[in-house]
Amino acid sequence: MSFLDVKDLKIHFPTDDGLVKSVDGLSFGVERGKTLGIVGESGSGKSVTSLGILGLHKGGRARLSGEIWLDGEELIGASTEHVRSLRGKKMAMIFQDPLSSMHPYYTVGQQIIEAYRIHNDVSKQVARKHAVDMLGRVGIPEPARRVDSYPHEFSGGMRQRAMIAMALSCDPELLIADEPTTALDVTVQAQILDLMRDLQREFNSALIIITHDLGVVAELSDDILVMYGGKCVEYGSAEDVFYRPEHPYTWGLLGSMPRLDREPTERLLPIKGSPPSLINVPPGCAFHPRCPYAERTGDKATTEVPALAETEGGHLVRCHMSREERRGLWENEIKPVLETQ
Amino acid sequence: MLTYIIRRLIGAFAMLVVISMVTFGIFYVVPQWAGATPEAMASRYVGRAATPETVHLVAERLGFYDPVVVQYGNFVKGLFAGAQYDYGAGVEHCPAPCFGYSFITGQPVWPDLLDRLPVTFSLAIGAALIWVVAGVAVGVLSALRRGSFFDRLTMGTALAGVSLPIFFTGMISLVVFSYGLGWTPPGGAWTDFSENPAEWAYNLLLPWITLAFLFAATYARLTRAGMLETMGEDYIRTARAKGLRERQVVVKHGLRATLTPILTLFGIDFGLLIGGAILTETTYTLPGLGQYAILAIRTQDMPQVMGVVLVAAMFVVIASLVVDLLYAVVDPRVRLS
Amino acid sequence: MSENEPLLSVQNMEKHFPVTKGLFKRQVGAVKAVDGISFDVFKGETLGLVGESGCGKSTTGRLVTRLLEPTAGKIVFEGQDISHMGQGRLRPLRRDMQMIFQDPYSSLNPRHTVGAIVGAPYRIQGVKTENGVKKAVQDILELVGLNPEHYNRYPHEFSGGQRQRIGIARTLALKPKLIIADEPVSALDVSIQAQVVNLLEDLQKELDLTYVVIAHDLSVVRHISDRVAVMYLGKIVEVADRKSLYSVPMHPYTNALMSAVPVPDPKVRKDRDRIRLKGDVPSPLNPPPACRFHTRCWKAQDICKKVEPPLAQMAEGHQVACHFPENAPELPAAETAAKTG
Known part of the structure; x- marks a missing residue:
């Protein structure tokens, strides 16, 4: 069993318009010192997954099922008080927008001190020293002075560093970062990604990074999970997903991205249509209305949900096409077009 | 700053x-x-x-x-x-400050105003205390239990509170509690705080509650709306992600941000009230500034009316000044500008 | 207007927003959002404006469409100086110059139907159409890939990508010559971005459009542009045709920017030579003197703090504002050094 082991996780929200299956049967694992990248577009259920692990999903009406094992402890069946005591200590989270995610009325130091003192019975002075120390470790210059600044007095990059300092203050073993660099400038994004990589090595924590940006995933991840319509459609090592992808949606994502590291093509290869709304996921394979190969599998595409099946060595794909068919398409049709880029 | x-x-x-x-x-x-x-x-x-x-x-x-x-x-x-x-x-x-002499009594206006001020001030302070505590508490609880029976009951009551005029609720409560049950003194009772604090409070209890009811209703509705908005903010999610207990999330993070706009309203409401709670004072025949103003208007005693108006305006200005300064203390983002 | 004359020419354009302070609202300084930039846009080409937050790229877009009035300098559109033209005289020119905005949610009035939104330019400009406004609008809807029968629907009934198409349809209604697109795809999902990029390219060919594309995403800008201008703190630091800018970037900032973009290739992260800038972009309220990049530049010398480098021609069609450019051909670099040293 992995350090974090999620089995058949379902998070459903009953609404007036019907049942929203934000996460619908997700399984994955992350080891200490390893990074899992969860990739998906808006409405794929990637953020709800992370909130669900921490027990932060909104609304008392949400229906959670499945198992979440953290270091040998099951969390879905655990009491809310117990999950709370783990939050911030054993598992912590970094959010997308550091400005709105920090309280505007408290100094950065006060917020870190608070996070530390929830789980550590220490005096304010000790906690303050720790906060200064943490700010220094995430690369904030003059931490002893900046500890008394308010979030709005920080620049975007500094704020995200402070958020990271806050999340790491209790030395968590699982860190979840939800779009940690989306709100940042590109040069600052690079700094933050470097910082996260270095800190992970230092703290040896399990890291889950959630993003829509394949570039960010490639920078950090050991394993990658591609989500679509609340389900995992492809799951494997970073090499599997980038060099031997087998799901048409993954191909589509790769073809949609203009890339700096290759010669530009005449045209991008977009996926037709838009991501589905979670309230109305297409029947059968959720991707079939946008899939250029849906006709190959006939009625099955619209009537039967394909199983997430292993193709080779822990590489999982959810597709009706046969393994040979998918590999053939990738080698002969998709890869040559992408490679000329 | x-x-x-x-x-x-x-x-x-x-x-x-x-x-x-x-x-x-x-x-x-x-x-x-x-x-x-x-x-x-x-x-x-x-x-x-x-x-x-x-x-x-x-x-x-x-x-x-x-x-x-x-x-x-x-x-x-x-x-x-x-x-x-x-x-x-x-x-x-x-002597300064000279607001002139009353047409009717021939007395200078200012000492009269000074006499009346403690009554109005006592009324306003007690009522404000009750309405802030009750209004905010009810608002917070309703927001946290949105859609519950408690929420619907209190918000229904609050709607009634906002729509019922003071002379109505005041009269009803006088009839019920003073003349009927005899729990509270009849209208017109006033004891100075320095003479007998217990009696001071006892005499003012009914006016306080009547006046507070009206304001508490507004404050409860505002607090509820503000709280619902604040609890949806990203920083509340962060507070929870730290592992903070829900009560601390609500009080330290939610309430703090919700109360700031309410503070502004409170300052102005309170300032207005010190200038005279006309309806309440009239209903309970309390010798405060509001009653003084009504009498002055009725007798067309210009110097008196002008004195009340100036003093009342001054309180509103001072109150909003205090609020502005407090705002800078509460919200660090204001200090910058 | 001869063939070689630019459609849009910007000369030493400046926009300073005053900053006031103290009791009497004395002006104590200015945010130099755009501080003396010059560029030309030729008919049929796409100029990309790229930079991080605060570099003035959006202000530039608003200035050339005259949504803002420049503090100094000249904006010439089709041979006409429009720098300080009044709104009344600008109105007929607005037909020829349109803007596409970033957010397809807030830039469409939710209470108007698609037909009303796309048809509004006709009414405002009083343009007569052959078969009525409705027919004209439906033709445009079809052109941007929307169903013409959706004429009577409201924006909220469309997905993000479709809304951006509506926004594009609106700008096309009056057959403009120049389109300024401010972050046209950054609010969209990856798979939708590619659709919109392709659409913009198709429309350009079909309607002979000229684009100025403002974006922070270097990959998107490279894909869509013929020439690219890199901005930093209100200045253009480098302009070149796409190929030479991306293959031989000369300004250290351009190099750093490109190095910072995460590459969707897990192997690259290990053996890539990175340039990491320190800190965030300084505030445009108080930009560093002389070369504005010197506070973050690893090549900065004393001269960079004292003398502002001019935007100088380093190679054919390649201008750079730097004392110590990278990848520069031997001769011009030596010349600049001699000139400035």
């Missing part, structure tokens, strides 16, 4: 000057424009039976023949330095 305070102070002072001009204009200049002769205005002081010579003399001594600017100057001077009124029979000194 210092410039912020100075700018606010200057703003408040300018506001008071404008208010004094407008008040002076309404009570002394507009009647003259409307055709009232200096004699007509002076006759208010001496009664209808006086001879034209007396009226003319008084008008002259009161400065009604002077240009408007000079009259305003004398008025302001009276406020700050006091004034001398020469009635022919002798010189009367009206």
Whole structure:
């Protein structure tokens, strides 16, 4: 069993318009010192997954099922008080927008001190020293002075560093970062990604990074999970997903991205249509209305949900096409077009 | 920060000057424009039976023949330095701040106002305490249990509270609690705090609750709305992600941000109230500023009316000044600008 | 207007927003959002404006469409100086110059139907159409890939990508010559971005459009542009045709920017030579003197703090504002050094 082991996780929200299956049967694992990248577009259920692990999903009406094992402890069946005591200590989270995610009325130091003192019975002075120390470790210059600044007095990059300092203050073993660099400038994004990589090595924590940006995933991840319509459609090592992808949606994502590291093509290869709304996921394979190969599998595409099946060595794909068919398409049709880029 | 305070102070002072001009204009200049002769205005002081010579003399001594600017100057001077009124029979000194003499009683206005102030102040402070505590508590609980029976019950009551006028709720509670059950004293009871604090509170209990009910309703609704918004903020999610207990999330993170806009409203409401809770004071016949204002208006006693208006306006200006400064303490983002 | 004359020419354009302070709202400084930039846009080409937050790229877009009035300098559109033209005289020119905005949610009035939104330019400009406004609008809807029968629907009934198409349809209604697109795809999902990029390219060919594309995403800008201008703190630091800018970037900032973009290739992260800038972009309220990049530049020398480098021609069609450019051909670099040293 992995350090974090999620089995058949379902998070459903009953609404007036019907049942929203934000996460619908997700399984994955992350080891200490390893990074899992969860990739998906808006409405794929990637953020709800992370909130669900921490027990932060909104609304008392949400229906959670499945198992979440953290270091040998099951969390879905655990009491809310117990999950709370783990939050911030054993598992912590970094959010997308550091400005709105920090309280505007408290100094950065006060917020870190608070996070530390929830789980550590220490005096304010000790906690303050720790906060200064943490700010220094995430690369904030003059931490002893900046500890008394308010979030709005920080620049975007500094704020995200402070958020990271806050999340790491209790030395968590699982860190979840939800779009940690989306709100940042590109040069600052690079700094933050470097910082996260270095800190992970230092703290040896399990890291889950959630993003829509394949570039960010490639920078950090050991394993990658591609989500679509609340389900995992492809799951494997970073090499599997980038060099031997087998799901048409993954191909589509790769073809949609203009890339700096290759010669530009005449045209991008977009996926037709838009991501589905979670309230109305297409029947059968959720991707079939946008899939250029849906006709190959006939009625099955619209009537039967394909199983997430292993193709080779822990590489999982959810597709009706046969393994040979998918590999053939990738080698002969998709890869040559992408490679000329 | 210092410039912020100075700018606010200057703003408040300018506001008071404008208010004094407008008040002076309404009570002394507009009647003259409307055709009232200096004699007509002076006759208010001496009664209808006086001879034209007396009226003319008084008008002259009161400065009604002077240009408007000079009259305003004398008025302001009276406020700050006091004034001398020469009635022919002798010189009367009206000490600062001089709001003039009542038409009716012949007494200076200011000591009267000073007498009335403690009553209104007691009423406002007690009611404010009750409505803030009750309103905010109910608002927070309703927001946290949105859609529950408690939420619907309190919000329904709050709607009633906002829509029912004070003279109605006041009369009903007088009839029920004072005359019916005899739990509270009948209207008009007033004991000074320094004499007997217990009786002071006992006498004011019903007016407090009646007045607080109206405001608590508004504050509960506002707190609920603000709380619902705040609890959806990203930083609340962060607070939870730290592992904070829900109660601390609500109080330390949610309430703190929700209360800031309510603070502004409170300052202004409180300032207005010190200027006289007219309906409540009238309903319970409490000898406060509001009742004084009503009497003054009824008897058309201009100096009295003007005195009340100026004092009330001053409280509103001071209250909003205090709120602005407090705001900077509460919300660090304000200090920057 | 001859063939070689630019459609849009910007000369030493400046926009300073005053900053006031103290009791009497004295002006104590200015945010130099755009501080003396010059560029030309030729008919049929796409100029990309790229930079991080605060570099002035959006202000530039608003200035050339005259949604803002420049503090100094000249904007010439089709040979006409429009820098300080009044709104009345600008109105007929607005037909020829349109803007596409970033957010397809807030830039469409939710209470108007698609037909009303796309048809509004006709009414405002009083343009007569052959078969009525409705027919004209439906033709445009079809052109941007929307169903013409959706004429009577409201914006909220469309997905993000479709809304951006509506926004594009609106700008096309009056057959403009120049389109300024401010972050046209950054609010969209990856798979939708590619659709919109392709659409913009198709429309350009079909309607002979000229684009100025403002974006922070270097990959998107490279894909869509013929020439690219890189901005930093209100200045253009480098302009070149796409190929030479991306293959031989000369300004250190351009190099750093490109190095910072995460590459969707897990192997690259290990063996890539990175340039990491320190800190965030300084505030445009108080930009560093002389070369504005010197505070973050690893090549900065004393001269960079004292003398502002001019935007100088380093190679054919390649201008750079730097004392110590990278990848520069030997001769011009030596010349600049001699000139400035």
